[in-house]
Amino acid sequence: MNELINELKLKLIEALNLEGMTPDDIPNDAPLFGEGGLGLDSIDVLELIVLLEKNYGIRLATPQEGKNVFKSVAVMADYVAANRTK
Amino acid sequence: MKEAVIPAGTNLSALYRSLGADYPKFFKMDTLSKLGFLLAEMLVGEEDGRFGQREDRAVLVFSREGCIADDLHYAQSMKDFPSPALFVYTLPNIVAGEIAIRNKFAGETGAYVIDGFDGELIRELSSLAFQDKTTREILVAWIDCPSDSSWNAKAWLCNEAQINEIKAFTI
Numbered sequence: 581m582n583e584l585i586n587e588l589k590l591k592l593i594e595a596l597n598l599e600g601m602t603p604d605d606i607p608n609d610a611p612l613f614g615e616g617g618l619g620l621d622s623i624d625v626l627e628l629i630v631l632l633e634k635n636y637g638i639r640l641a642t643p644q645e646g647k648n649v650f651k652s653v654a655v656m657a658d659y660v661a662a663n664r665t666k
Numbered sequence: 667m668k669e670a671v672i673p674a675g676t677n678l679s680a681l682y683r684s685l686g687a688d689y690p691k692f693f694k695m696d697t698l699s700k701l702g703f704l705l706a707e708m709l710v711g712e713e714d715g716r717f718g719q720r721e722d723r724a725v726l727v728f729s730r731e732g733c734i735a736d737d738l739h740y741a742q743s744m745k746d747f748p749s750p751a752l753f754v755y756t757l758p759n760i761v762a763g764e765i766a767i768r769n770k771f772a773g774e775t776g777a778y779v780i781d782g783f784d785g786e787l788i789r790e791l792s793s794l795a796f797q798d799k800t801t802r803e804i805l806v807a808w809i810d811c812p813s814d815s816s817w818n819a820k821a822w823l824c825n826e827a828q829i830n831e832i833k834a835f836t837i
Contacts, residue, residue: 597751599679599693619690626750634747 585657592653595631596624608654625650637665667828670708672701672819685711694751695764696736697814702727702761705807705821706769717770722802724773724795725762728788731812732758732779761809773801783808783818789832796826804829808837 589603598618611617613625620628625646632638632649638660640646649659672681678700682692685707692703706725710716736755743749754760759777766775774795780787788806795801807821820837 597693599690623751623754630747630750 581657581661584661585653588653588656588660591631591635592628595627596620606653609652611652612650620650628656632660635666636660636663638663667831668709668823670705670821672704672708672817674817674819675815678704682707687711689768696733696752696755696760697817698729698733698736698758698809698811699755699761699764701809701811701817701819702765702807702821703768705809705819706765706805709805709821709823710769719770719772721772721800723769723771724801724804725765725771725775725807726788726792726795726804727759727762727765727777727807727809728780728783728791729758729777729808729810730780730782731810732777733760735811735813761807765805765807771805773804774798783810783837785833785835788835789829792824792832793826793829796829802826806832808835 585608586603589606592598592606593601593603606618613620625643628650629640629643629646632640640649649656678697679693681704685704687707689703692700695703733756736752740748740752740756743752758779759775762775762777765771778791788808792804792806795804803823803825805821805823807819809817809819811817811819818837822832822835824832
């Protein structure tokens with residue numbers, strides 16, 4: 581799981597242009613949105629939906645579903661591990 | 667009149683850091699908006715009272731190519747997975763909005779795609795912004811960015827008395 585978490589962090593940094601950040605700057609359980617998180621916005625949610633489909637073959641039905649999946653990198657990793665098709 | 671220019675080929679990330687701006691969204695912007703953002707930083711970045719609401723400031727951006735570079739990038743991405751973040755920038759007026767949001771300029775924002783740099787036309791269109799009786803200064807920019815590595819980017823901060831000088835501007 582740690583390997584997947586690190587992989588997701590690298591893909592997040594690349595997909596969201598988080599310039600200057602490294603995987604170590606993103607705590608596994610830190611919220612991705614809102615206060616104390618990475619400060620991502622609604623467009624970032626859409627990019628994350630694309631990221632899941634492109635890299636793991638996971639299609640989220642609605643952005644609302646993403647709210648549960650994108651709570652933190654650790655939650656994302658659990659979801660990817662359970663639902664990936666590639 | 668204050669003037670700013672960003673020569674083609676400038677490392678925009680390095681320029682961002684040299685200006686001391688703290689605005690992580692910069693790195694999510696397209697090249698057109700990065701140029702607009704940086705030109706504005708160069709013009710007003712060291713002003714007293716920075717980030718106070720400015721009802722009296724307008725932003726007008728002019729270019730020939732508009733957002734063609736983003737349009738092409740987005741068309742390319744549609745062959746695989748279209749990028750929502752890229753799609754956001756497939757409108758040439760986004761750069762004016764980015765400048766206004768960053769600097770809290772609450773006056774008119776506008777983006778004009780014209781045949782080429784035309785000082786008289788830019789002066790004429792810019793002068794209209796002063797008719798609202800609130801606008802006291804306009805950030806006028808010529809940002810032509812046909813690709814991510816080639817551009818012509820220049821901006822001026824001018825008041826109504828200075829607007830007639832625009833027709834003498836060169837790029």
